[in-house]
Amino acid sequence: MLLGYGFGCYHSQMKYSVLVLLTLSLWGCSLAPYETENTSVTPEPTAVEPQEETVEQDVQVTTIDDESLGPGTVIPVPKNPAVDALQKEAQSAVLAGNYDNAAMALERAVRIEPRDPKVWLELAKVRFTQGQYAQARELAQKARRLAGVDGQIKSEAERIINRAR
């Protein structure tokens, strides 16, 4: 269940509906309000929200977490298209044998979506292929840590950790 990954973000938009919440969590936290000094055109939404709504928010989150989906469920999640594009770029670089370029594309993806375990896993694979086993193992550990309850990523990460020993 990748929900965990959206949880830390607490988008103000979350209160609207479960569907919105699910969609947003795909983009990680990318829709969290962003203010810079002097430029904030809209007031920070959560700060002025009445307490009532905060509760409502949390209730919803808990409900989804505990009941609607159940632990261990893997939800097929459409990815951040930018991360997707970079992963594809990395894949073709790997096919061309250009591992450095693959790593560069994946690091760009990490910057965009640092909590996406898939990206870390891909980076671990690239390092493994390059024979950088120690780094591959560490990166896979990072992927496993971020995988939450995503069983597939977890087991792939563990496979790399074991093989890179």
Next chain:
Amino acid sequence: MLAKGLLLSRPKPEARSPKPEARSPESRAQSLERRAHSPDPTALEPHSPLSAILPPMAARNSRKKPANSKKKKKKTKSRKQRNKRASKRKTWLRAVAGLAGVGLVALLIYTLYLDFRITRSFEGGHWDVPAQVFARPLEIYVGQNLSALQLKEELLALGYQRDGTASLPGTFAVGRDSLIVTTRGFKFFDGWQDPTSLRVNFGENYIASIEDRGSGANVPLARLDPLLIGSLLPGGGEDRVLLTPSEIPELLTASLLAVEDRSFFSHHGLDPRGIARAFFVNVTSGELKQGGSTLTQQLVKSYYLDNRRTFVRKFNEAIMALLLEIRYSKEELLTAYINEIFLGQDGSRAIHGFGLASHFYFNKPVRELDGHEIALLVGMVKGPSLYDPRRNPERAKNRRDLVIDQMQAQNLVESSRAGEWKTHELRLADGESNRGYFPAYLGLVRQQLKREYQESDLTKAGLRVFTAFDPMVQRQAETSLTEYLSRHEDDNLDGAVVATTVDGAEVIAVVGGKRVAFHGFNRALEAKRPVGSLVKPAVYLAAFESERYHLLSEVVDEAIVVDLSNTTQWSPSNYDQEYVGEISILRALAESRNIPSVRVGLDVGIDSVVTVLRRLGVVGEINQYPSLLLGSLELTPLQVAQMYNTLGNGGFLTPLKAVRAVSDSTGEPLGRYPLQVRQTVQSAPLHQLLQGMVAVMQRGTGANSQSRLPKSVAVAGKTGTTDELRDSWFAGFSGNYVGVVWLGRDDNESTGLTGAAGALQVWADLMAGLPNHGLLLDSPDGFTPSWVSYESNRMTGETCSDSWPVSLPDSTRLPPPAPCLEKPRVGRRALSWIKGLFVE
């Protein structure tokens, strides 16, 4: 002998910067002048340099005469009476011949010396192309939190021009909920990227979609060319945007020559007619008014930062100009001139060269300057402060129009076009948006690169350095610090800020002091200060790792005396001088009690605290005294950022970096700093610690930041305060940013501020302006969530009074339960969000 004496008395060439060197020769020149009363006016005449140099040398020699003649007197004593007259004449003749010879030698040496000086100035940094440092390129992607306003600001900072069609590279236009732009082509480290025409559609403060304006296809991501944030110059002092010959617009060169030196390509460094004219004016007016300087002479003058018009200076300048012309080509000199000439002052920062001036006045690269803008800059050469377009707009505009007339007279522009140029108002970049000078960050870049590159590579080889610098975060960090300090009465209070990304461990902003554009003491990198309570997370981490403590373990908060040796004792105390008795580690950490930290640290061993600090990335000396447990350890804000980055990064130590990659002057890749991670702290102890650090922000010493930060974004951190309030620290992180703030005084006097009263305020301000993701505390395997009563440290239920969520290892022996007092609904709401932190 005389020549040798002269050599010895010469100022030793020293220091890389031409400045100190420049002063001493000047004083020498002045003393020469003083000795030579009534200097021959021909001293200015380049064709008879001998006559010019002789009088001062003769005068100098004559001062030595007493000693000389005494010797001779002794020698000739016996013959004195026999041939008094002849001997006298002979001695006199010999003296004259000797003087002439010595004078010639001295002149030769002097010329060689001038040659040495000017060549060194020319080649020492002014001529070479220093490394150019770029900010991170802004990535634009669907779903990103970026408003149209922010994108517009970035484009303006990059010098993109507003243009209705936005069809040329470097232009954009803003529509309703959308923005069209044609990006510039750029050679990134991973290859050339062509210009692309995009339409970016915005939702509310995020990017909803991006289309290619040519094909209409959806674009998942695009990146802008990166902002040039400075160059690494020898000595590290000035900022400059160096232009290579191919980057200099022809119109700039041509109009510069038209206005400043029309015979540049035919003279040999000096323009006799110009000098004659100037000389005439000066003699008839009785003062030094006019200088018929060629570009080459102006270049020499510019190297020595002195505008006094003395004859000897003029003479030196002339010789040096001739020497430069012998050694270098016209094109080299012209390029150096365009990069060197002084064009204004921005506070403490001198604006040298057209490249930087173009950014400073118009906020765009030279190649995008319009003709009238070139004319303005060229006109300013004559007097950068007199014709300062910001201070004296009317005068500057007149001067610009005069230059446009000259351009037209030289057929550099058609008359209709020239007329059109004159109709333009002075459109200058406002001082705010173009404060593009970040010496503190450049200091870090230099520090990182020095490990792999020679200083000479950095300052000469024209490297292109790609960094993680984020101008938006930097601006936020600068504003947060300077606004706080400006509200504060103590003028001596200063500070530093470091911001990093959590997972990539990239340093994205550095503020080295309240004078942010000042190249000087960089407190973020250089101020080593005791960290105070910032060390406590390491102490408790060591405790959790020992498995003899957990988050709810109780520690006695009572006075303690520690034996340091047989004779000395140490009695640490709490900040409030009070003792609360038994207290959970959760509370002890949140409220920053000192005694529990000392007790726990001594119990698990100071050495194990030290190893934790090492694994968090602290390098350098760590004294293993008990006072370490209260933060006697001295670290720079940057080192603290490394330590807290490891905590925020799930126990993965990733060395902080500013530089992502370096390519050579042609854009070919040289080296990259790849993302390297190493897990140095296990999830189980760290998870307990982080819960305590979240409690700091909710219940403890960091709680007063709550009103500034959106409740929806969970953060963790720690305050730090040192003895007598000398240092006010705060270090903390959200899910994606780490921020470290230090406030203190350079004289190490008391600031009167605790970490919470000072640094935390700056930190909260910084974080409130960043696109934060909330911290995510996902429990590792084998952890079970439960509720504890925060004050009494008894297990309780969610709806009970004072309940606080915790997640502990299944094996933990929990405190006994307490009867549940239902808490009022309001209190429940305030706390309930935090429960969501713990993902099971």
